[in-house]
Amino acid sequence: MKSTPKIFTLLLGFGVMFGGTAMAASCVDNVNPNWLPPRANIVNPSTADRQAIMDLIHSYNWALDDKNAAAFAQLFTSDAQYEACSGGGALQLIRTTVTPELQEYIADILSDLGSRQARHFESNTLLHQNKDGSVNGKTTLLVTLQWPDREVPELDYTAVMQETFVKDDDGLWRFSKLTLITDTPGVQARAR
16 A cells, blocks of 8 residues: 555646646745855864764664665654655645654655666765754765666666754764755656
């Protein structure tokens, strides 16, 4: 059985296909050029915190590549806000603050990949430590899909991730907010 967010995503896609974009919800947290302060005003986290945050981002990508929705969900705070949008933010695919709902959504997408193998490559991560100790980040993402019967992987999508990281009670960095905004124009449930 398909999850509610996934069914909504598919219905939204059909609505856009047959009725135009007026019916579609747009991304709440669109790409924000002011997400980080100007370069001269960036406050870098400590070297150890920066490395731990980068490891968190790498773990996000590995959880998706390994098709491990449980490991993916553990990277977030229990009340984290996750939003995925396509079309440069024109179409909202999911927005949730419920970690089990996020895990189910990701599990459905990963299951739909079947024997295809996704590979997530992130780059250009910039981080800024806020006065409250949280850290805002911005990362570019490129995702390929390898089909079992094809020699060369195909580009699946490119995206921007806007993140907020916080330390939990055990001192581990986690996502408290992640907005994934793909550059692709269509509504697709891909290897998020």
